[in-house]
Amino acid sequence: MKLRSWVLIFIACNLLTFSTISAFRLSRSQPTERISGHAGDVLDDNPVGRLKVFVYELPSKYNKKILQKDPRCLTHMFAAEIYMQRFLLSSPVRTLNPEEADWFYVPVYTTCDLTPNGLPLPFKSPRMMRSAIQLIASNWPYWNRTEGADHFFVVPHDFGACFHYQEEKAIGRGILPLLQRATLVQTFGQRNHVCLKQGSITVPPYAPPQKMQSHLIPGKTPRSIFVYFRGLFYDVGNDPEGGYYARGARAAVWENFKDNPLFDISTEHPTTYYEDMQRAIFCLCPLGWAPWSPRLVEAVIFGCIPVIIADDIVLPFADAIPWEDIGVFVDEKDVPYLDTILTSIPPEVILRKQRLLANPSMKQAMLFPQPAQPGDAFHQVLNGLARKLPHDRSVYLRPGEKLLNWTAGPVADLKPW
Amino acid sequence: MKLSALHQSYLNRRRSPLDSSVDAPSKSFLAVFWLVLHCLCCLISLLLGFRFSRLVFFFLVSTPTTNLYSPPFRPNLPPPRIDLTPSNATTAEVKTSSSRVVVGRHGILIRPWPHPDPVEVMKAHRIIERVQREQKAVFGAGGKGSRTVIAVTPTYVRTFQALHLNGVMHSLMLVPYDVVWIVVEAGGVSNETASIIGKSGVRVIHVGFDQRMPNTWEDRGKVEVLMRLRALRVVKEEKLDGVVMFADDSNMHSMEFFDEIQNVKWFGAVSVGILAHSGNAEEMVMSMDKRREMVDEVEERSSLPVQGPACNATDKLIGWHVFNTLPYAGKSAVYIDDVAAVLPQKLEWCGFVLNSRILWDEAESKPEWVKEFGLLNENEGVESPLSLLNDPSMVEPLGSCGRQVLLWWLRVEARADSKFPPGWVIDPPLEITVAAKRTPWPDVPPEPPTKKKDQMSLSQGNNNVVVIPKQQQQQQQQQQQRSSKVRKPKRRSKRNKHEAKPTDTTTQVSSSTKHHQERN
Numbered sequence: 045m046k047l048r049s050w051v052l053i054f055i056a057c058n059l060l061t062f063s064t065i066s067a068f069r070l071s072r073s074q075p076t077e078r079i080s081g082h083a084g085d086v087l088d089d090n091p092v093g094r095l096k097v098f099v100y101e102l103p104s105k106y107n108k109k110i111l112q113k114d115p116r117c118l119t120h121m122f123a124a125e126i127y128m129q130r131f132l133l134s135s136p137v138r139t140l141n142p143e144e145a146d147w148f149y150v151p152v153y154t155t156c157d158l159t160p161n162g163l164p165l166p167f168k169s170p171r172m173m174r175s176a177i178q179l180i181a182s183n184w185p186y187w188n189r190t191e192g193a194d195h196f197f198v199v200p201h202d203f204g205a206c207f208h209y210q211e212e213k214a215i216g217r218g219i220l221p222l223l224q225r226a227t228l229v230q231t232f233g234q235r236n237h238v239c240l241k242q243g244s245i246t247v248p249p250y251a252p253p254q255k256m257q258s259h260l261i262p263g264k265t266p267r268s269i270f271v272y273f274r275g276l277f278y279d280v281g282n283d284p285e286g287g288y289y290a291r292g293a294r295a296a297v298w299e300n301f302k303d304n305p306l307f308d309i310s311t312e313h314p315t316t317y318y319e320d321m322q323r324a325i326f327c328l329c330p331l332g333w334a335p336w337s338p339r340l341v342e343a344v345i346f347g348c349i350p351v352i353i354a355d356d357i358v359l360p361f362a363d364a365i366p367w368e369d370i371g372v373f374v375d376e377k378d379v380p381y382l383d384t385i386l387t388s389i390p391p392e393v394i395l396r397k398q399r400l401l402a403n404p405s406m407k408q409a410m411l412f413p414q415p416a417q418p419g420d421a422f423h424q425v426l427n428g429l430a431r432k433l434p435h436d437r438s439v440y441l442r443p444g445e446k447l448l449n450w451t452a453g454p455v456a457d458l459k460p461w
Numbered sequence: 462m463k464l465s466a467l468h469q470s471y472l473n474r475r476r477s478p479l480d481s482s483v484d485a486p487s488k489s490f491l492a493v494f495w496l497v498l499h500c501l502c503c504l505i506s507l508l509l510g511f512r513f514s515r516l517v518f519f520f521l522v523s524t525p526t527t528n529l530y531s532p533p534f535r536p537n538l539p540p541p542r543i544d545l546t547p548s549n550a551t552t553a554e555v556k557t558s559s560s561r562v563v564v565g566r567h568g569i570l571i572r573p574w575p576h577p578d579p580v581e582v583m584k585a586h587r588i589i590e591r592v593q594r595e596q597k598a599v600f601g602a603g604g605k606g607s608r609t610v611i612a613v614t615p616t617y618v619r620t621f622q623a624l625h626l627n628g629v630m631h632s633l634m635l636v637p638y639d640v641v642w643i644v645v646e647a648g649g650v651s652n653e654t655a656s657i658i659g660k661s662g663v664r665v666i667h668v669g670f671d672q673r674m675p676n677t678w679e680d681r682g683k684v685e686v687l688m689r690l691r692a693l694r695v696v697k698e699e700k701l702d703g704v705v706m707f708a709d710d711s712n713m714h715s716m717e718f719f720d721e722i723q724n725v726k727w728f729g730a731v732s733v734g735i736l737a738h739s740g741n742a743e744e745m746v747m748s749m750d751k752r753r754e755m756v757d758e759v760e761e762r763s764s765l766p767v768q769g770p771a772c773n774a775t776d777k778l779i780g781w782h783v784f785n786t787l788p789y790a791g792k793s794a795v796y797i798d799d800v801a802a803v804l805p806q807k808l809e810w811c812g813f814v815l816n817s818r819i820l821w822d823e824a825e826s827k828p829e830w831v832k833e834f835g836l837l838n839e840n841e842g843v844e845s846p847l848s849l850l851n852d853p854s855m856v857e858p859l860g861s862c863g864r865q866v867l868l869w870w871l872r873v874e875a876r877a878d879s880k881f882p883p884g885w886v887i888d889p890p891l892e893i894t895v896a897a898k899r900t901p902w903p904d905v906p907p908e909p910p911t912k913k914k915d916q917m918s919l920s921q922g923n924n925n926v927v928v929i930p931k932q933q934q935q936q937q938q939q940q941q942q943r944s945s946k947v948r949k950p951k952r953r954s955k956r957n958k959h960e961a962k963p964t965d966t967t968t969q970v971s972s973s974t975k976h977h978q979e980r981n
Contacts, residue, residue: 211564212564212565215564234562236562237562262600263596263599263600264596264597264600266593266596266597267589267592267593267596268589268593270585270588270589285566286569287566287567287568287569288565288566288567291562291563291567292566292567292568292569292570295569296569296570296571299569299571299575300570300571300572300575301575303576303577304576304577304582305577305582306577306581306582306585325588325589325592355562356562377570379570380570380571380572380575381572383577383578383581383585384578384581386585387581387584387585387588388584389588391587391588391591391592394588394591394592395591395592395595398592398595
């Protein structure tokens, strides 16, 4: 009898936690599917109690002053670095005692130097990062103890810690030498690429949760668009001849399918963009200048199956979210046959993907809501960090041992910030 | 920088023949020439739309391997490094090995015929249809799950029964939910009705009602009420679970109606469009003219032909919209085949839907404002379904508070004495076959054309074989004897197909096909 009562209490507690997850209310009544096994359940792990994070107190010129200068940083797709700091400051995993911390977080906003158009310029970012690291290395002993191996940074820009928006230049620079041992939380992810370090955590780009929630339409609106895409095909400003931007993939999509009634693709910016996504079955998420795109987040939130056209891309939280089962992957060389590929998917598979997408924990994991909610992207980052614990013994350096080269990199980066 | 390199190469080429004379006049000549060349290049760029010079440089300086629209080739390196040997190219690539992603310019892949393939389009549409069906199944019922629709239809055998009952049957067959169809027939269960409803494919409960359907609309209404109550008693006895709606056999329902009634909790009301069809073409024309006159004088003569719940601004039920019968006072039909507008009752049953649990015996969670159905006394005159309730204000208005008209009420019947072949099958065997050219009847001059359009030139010789059922032949022979009788102009639509038309000619007999031609 006692056992039964304990079982009932256990079930009741589970139900409570599941009901709190539906805080972001989306399609409650749609039957959802979970992938059983490590992938699906890991999304609901609670990081609280599994790790402790110490947040460095940097002078406000590294974070608050930059934000004050340009508040647009709060709404663009790189805003994750700002919200990460805010989340950690008030999170239960934060500890004020650095001796017991497992991970150290350095809040420096490197992606907040915006052009008038709103695009971030990464030219000063290496110097800013160097200056921040020098500061923490000289004021606290914890950097030198491990040379940054138990520190993590959020670098959400195009090519992560390579700090450049052009791929060739970014590859040429490589990851900032001082960050060679740290864990990087970045949006960029591509296999066998210089700018993706082993052990990095890939996160989704920031998409405003309130804005998306205010554009929800009833679930019974029939999905009548087969393939949907809105965005550039040719970047006329930077790549007029085409072939450079998106490795020619977006241009191929346009040239092959511009007159196809199944493909609702154009470069317009409609006000009903979110509503249209909810009326589409497939949403194209091709690469742009970088392989990732906020369309992936939007597609998952709105239940539209993402069609990912980016070779060797590493998608966010790839160890927690079963992207192969949710989305459709198309090689860039197969783009001319996209219609054949999509129509040859059996309807049962499509329905299953839609059921998986309807899972609220999947949608929650893609978002950075304020205030933070259980299961959201912040928690997935912490889960990822917790999974890397405990630190390997080799992380801690012997006294006097130096592994980082503080003078490596282009000369311009060595100038103080 | 590239322009300057081009400049240099041109200058170099120019300079070689003019090597000796590098002095002022040639310098200015060079400057002018360079200006002209620059303008020419700018114009060409304008026309072609991209940086022409870059392309010229690319083609001139490097060895072009393939044209632009081709699979990816090794990247075009920045100007200082002109040669494109693979060893140089790899240094610009990713440093780690075995990456199939190449940085740099790629070709834009276009398949040979980049247009939609109809087979793919069809497959995609089938996918879309399947997805939408799934969506309907999941979301359509508003999350309540799909409840059975219990349709109650009072009917009786008459000419227009086949027309009306087929219409209702097809609507019910299209309903995406389970359907139980209770057909109550006045005059007892008959084969006619059974044969029509047997083709439906839904679960049918065919109940006989011992009274015959009377001849006046008012009495008919009363008998229909008793028949409906009989059907509700069936629901109670069999403990059917679902939403009860009243599908009168001459009504027309929209599919959204069935979706909307799934939302009813206990007792709901919808808006019904009233089609008070007078049926008299001339009267309709007259009333149209009158209406046009009236529009000039009076503004609001528009009687909204809708019966249903009326709501206030906060979507609460405050009353009922009722069909305005005043314009038709004294001019409405009394007998079933009258040529006048057929008017609905104050509140038609078809506008109400109820949860079948209201009718069940036990009080399990039945609200207290519902009367006990088992104790209902029919002889007290049940007029509308509101008599089933203690408190009519608890009715739920459906269809966005009555703003959507989800079904239409119509009463159309044939003449009382109209005949139709049983089962709409021409049963008596065809006995007489008459060769058209030679008829045994003596020649008679053709009848002069009369008012009726029915009579076309029957004297024209048919070349097809004429076939007359025996029945009609006898009738026609009778008609021939009474050839001078003239009838009032009647609506042809209400006429029995096989009713004898006054065919005055004795020679020619009209075939059934000709009937069709004339009717059309």
